[in-house]
Amino acid sequence: MIERRQTGTGLHDPVLEKLGMEIAAGELPPGHVLTLDGIQERFGVSRTVAREAMRVLESMGLVQSRRRVGITVRPTADWNVFDPKVIWWRLSGPARGAQLRTLTELRIAVEPLAAGAAARAATPAQRSRAVELAATLRRLGEAGELTEFMERDVEFHGLLLQASGNEMFAALADVIAAVLRGRTQLGLMPHKPVPEAMDLHDAVAAAVAGGRSAEAETAMRALLVEVRTAMLPG
Amino acid sequence: MIERRQTGTGLHDPVLEKLGMEIAAGELPPGHVLTLDGIQERFGVSRTVAREAMRVLESMGLVQSRRRVGITVRPTADWNVFDPKVIWWRLSGPARGAQLRTLTELRIAVEPLAAGAAARAATPAQRSRAVELAATLRRLGEAGELTEFMERDVEFHGLLLQASGNEMFAALADVIAAVLRGRTQLGLMPHKPVPEAMDLHDAVAAAVAGGRSAEAETAMRALLVEVRTAMLPG
DNA sequence: CTGGGCAATTGGTGCTACCTTTCCGTGGAT
DNA sequence: ATCCACGGAAAGGTAGCACCAATTGCCCAG
Incomplete structure (x- = not known):
């Protein structure tokens, strides 16, 4: 589940969001220098708010603050590219395609191993839910219910990442949800999921349910390679 | 290269560091409530500094700030476990073993694919450097120069991640360097690297140099599985 | 005794004003 | 041309204020 704006309140959040987007989009290129004063004026906020937003950006590696010189935008290589906010910003900007790639x-690296681990570590409830979801996916896919299909797909992949028992894999669930949603928004999905995809979802679910780790891994890998080739033209 | 706070300057940094460590270590368990006032008094800093540290912790998902309630430590599942600072804190605390696992x-998920990609995308300089490093590793390993071996190993793995052409893989270089260093500090390395490891380093380097992607991938996978089995007893 | 509403308390949110510290530029002296 | 000293720009840090929201608990009605 992606959770945008659950806090809602907070005046520094809009500032952070806008600056983060602009930096991620390259509108404020590396080397560009901001000042707190400039941020205050531009957003009509106090020094306190500007500083807090700047600190958060700094902790993400997007900027560096030095006395006398100002707030410098850092090169892309220094960014925390695993930070969900950074990923979100890049997915929202012109680098969307590159970020999706x-x-x-x-995903191809992580999800097969996660599926394999899930086959070993999942709870009974998770195993049956996986099988159930795969069946639902087939039904929705054949019916052409694209958005509902996507939501279940998000749940399917998130479930396996959670079930892997590795919290770092689990942490990728939200990001991958954003990828899946962004992919359909970008029109990188076929209008009707290919039958092979449904077969592979089934195969993954069955292998996980049956505790066949290696099989789950290879099926998931095949599924994701399928996904990649499908979005290559985009 | 690990770079622990080369900025050094900054009064809010020690506060962030201490609180982050304590939360990551579980000394401040999920649900525990802090107040800005408490932080001010404890560290002898002003409200501004306490607030900035809190905001950064909040952006990492370690705490949540709510009015009237205070600053609540959030459950582990909400943490940004890919944030380098969070990883560092967990590696420094009692959860070190779990974090290493x-x-x-x-690593097993990412590095094989990164090696495969490097075989496709590396520059000539990177390819020759990889071969050179593998040879150096063999020499150092046979001589039993453990710390120097480790430093070259760090460079080797970082090089391939950089050369993969995927910035998300590249961003893991620092973290993996921390893992390698932490592993030797924890005594999870054999006193003399096993010959197979050296052979596999060679195989990876040769495959990358020769542009044989699939071969680089499988060799790297074998190398890492070797690594995992070697540290399982720990 | 229970429940609903109202008021007091608590603690973050945001603002302003002011001082300190660090360096970048610049300009003058050698 | 080089070096050094100095002024000023901008972040770093402190203090205190008004404000607001949520929680707590009290009080009174049923």
């Missing part, structure tokens, strides 16, 4: 590579 | 799983 690197994230898909990450 | 999840990170090793992540």
